[in-house]
Amino acid sequence: MTADLIDGKELARQLRGRIADEVTRMRADDDVIPGLAAVLVGDDPASRIYVGMKHRDCMEVGIASRMVELPADTSQADLDALVEELNAADEIDGILVQLPLPDHLDERRIQELISPDKDVDALNPYTAGRLAIGDPTFLSCTPYGVLELLAHAGVDTVGANVVVIGRSNLVGRPLANMLTLKGRDATVTLAHSRTRDLAAVCRTADVLVAAVGRAGLVTADMVRPGATVIDVGTNRADDGSLVGDVDFEAVAEVAGAITPVPGGVGPMTRTMLLQNTLTAARRRRGLEAPE
Incomplete structure (x- = not known):
């Protein structure tokens, strides 16, 4: 394996520690x-x-x-x-x-x-609409986790070519919108089952995100050498184990960095739900976020 492993479990642990600290402060200072x-x-x-x-x-x-x-x-x-x-x-x-x-x-x-002010899963059309116009309220938990993983891995999305495979309302669509927000500034291609020559499109990516739900969809020949690969897929293999949308062992020999399944995006999804709940509590009461 040549790719750096992006450890979602460890990042989730760190973020949960910060969330717990903020909850403690909110309880002590604001009785919330x-x-x-x-x-x-x-x-x-x-x-x-x-x-x-x-x-x-x-x-x-x-x-x-x-x-x-x-x-x-x-x-x-x-x-x-x-x-x-x-x-x-x-x-x-x-x-x-x-x-x-x-x-x-x-x-x-x-x-x-x-x-909408309690929509911590970010599934209300109002929430999706605010994101689409560049003024988000809550960020969908799984895409939010992907952004945090990229930041933690030191991946600069400004001007980067990002290919997202999958156009679901849970992952693909909101992630594409998030990546084009000011400050993220990525150039995003939202690919899907009808994309012509999917492999060629994927090879243009500095960052490739697989979010389809099809085991082994992304193979090594679809990845540009040195690219960052984020595997959102969670599929059950014949032996009962969890596998992603990416052929991990083969792609890890080509990619610069990669998330595992399990232990990559999954722990981050649950952590960002906690973050959204904390954010909602703060906003509903007009409390300032800690510096």
């Missing part, structure tokens, strides 16, 4: 404890594990965590009413409704119902 509400509808095993991890993350840094579990047959009206209740709850600064929802529930409606 940031609060996150996570809503789980149904009993999807993966969702249950993920919500449980977020709950433990909150406990670790001192954020108050409220978990609301609802049966799979919960009606749209009942879920709507719960979101409105959480919108009105002063002790709740961030609201997360775990996806996917059961088929009979309208995910977009729920995203639109969450108050």
Whole structure:
């Protein structure tokens, strides 16, 4: 392996330490404890594990965590009413409704119902619109984590060619917008399944981000020597292990820096949710961020 490893676990640990310190100061100086509400509808095993991890993350840094579990047959009206209740709850600064929802529930409606000032998952169309015009409120957690990883690795995006593979509303689209903000100033190509000669497009990248959800999609011949490769994909291999969208062993021989799966972007996604919750608590009360 020739590429430098970008360690998301270690960076997440450092950032959580800073978040915990700020939560402690906020509690002591302002008598405020940031609060996150996570809503789980149904009993999807993966969702249950993920919500449980977020709950433990909150406990670790001192954020108050409220978990609301609802049966799979919960009606749209009942879920709507719960979101409105959480919108009105002063002790709740961030609201997360775990996806996917059961088929009979309208995910977009729920995203639109969450108050923009508590939209720590950054899925409300208002939040996405503010990002699109260059005046963001909250940053989507996974793309936010990618930006932090690039900064930590010393990757300068100003003027850089960045190729993002994948155009989802969770990762690809918001990340492309974030990378073009003032101060980031990247030249971004948003590639996808209909991109002509994807390999050739990828080879133009100083930074290549794979966010498709297809194991081994990015091979060594698609990577320009010395490029930074960020693997957002999380796929389950035949043996049950987690693998990314990048052929890690082969690409690591070509790239200048690379994130592993697991241990790369994943820990950062959960950490940036904590950061967004802290930011929401501060903004809702007109508190200044520490220098």
